[in-house]
Amino acid sequence: MGRTVPTFTMVIQQEMDGWSKFRRGLRREDQEALDDLFRAARLQLAGSAYAARPIPFESIAMSMLLAQHRTIRRLEQLAQQLAERVQKLEGGTHEGEPTLGADAAGPGDTPNHRMAV
Numbered sequence: 001m002g003r004t005v006p007t008f009t010m011v012i013q014q015e016m017d018g019w020s021k022f023r024r025g026l027r028r029e030d031q032e033a034l035d036d037l038f039r040a041a042r043l044q045l046a047g048s049a050y051a052a053r054p055i056p057f058e059s060i061a062m063s064m065l066l067a068q069h070r071t072i073r074r075l076e077q078l079a080q081q082l083a084e085r086v087q088k089l090e091g092g093t094h095e096g097e098p099t100l101g102a103d104a105a106g107p108g109d110t111p112n113h114r115m116a117v
Contacts, residue, residue, distance in 0.1 A: 008049040011056045012041055040067030 006014070016038050023031055041048070041063040048059035 008045050008056070008059075009042070011048075012038065012045075012060060015057060015060055037064045037067070040064050043067070 019034070023034055026034065038060075041060040044059075044063035044066065048056070048063060051059050053059050
């Protein structure tokens with residue numbers, strides 16, 4: 001007897017197929033970015049299958065968001081390490097100079113405009 005429920009790998013492929021016209025309308029670099037996002041979703045197959053959400057795209061989107069968040073965290077850590085190396089090379093911080101930290105606001109950011117997690 002055959003499967004009555006498709007595997008999550010099949011679900012992701014069906015979603016990719018469903019987005020194929022959208023993909024075709026994108027520039028080449030955006031097509032590659034979309035492909036990367038779907039690859040990121042494939043990395044979370046076990047979690048997505050275990051979640052068994054009624055709307056499978058929710059699990060796919062969450063997997064994509066996780067991949068983006070991991071990248072952001074890695075870049076924040078790298079920026080912090082580079083800032084610390086620059087401070088060491090400059091002989092430490094000078095009075096009144098801000099340091100780059102995990103809670104530092106970026107250009108144009110104010111504490112009132114940042115999202116709390």
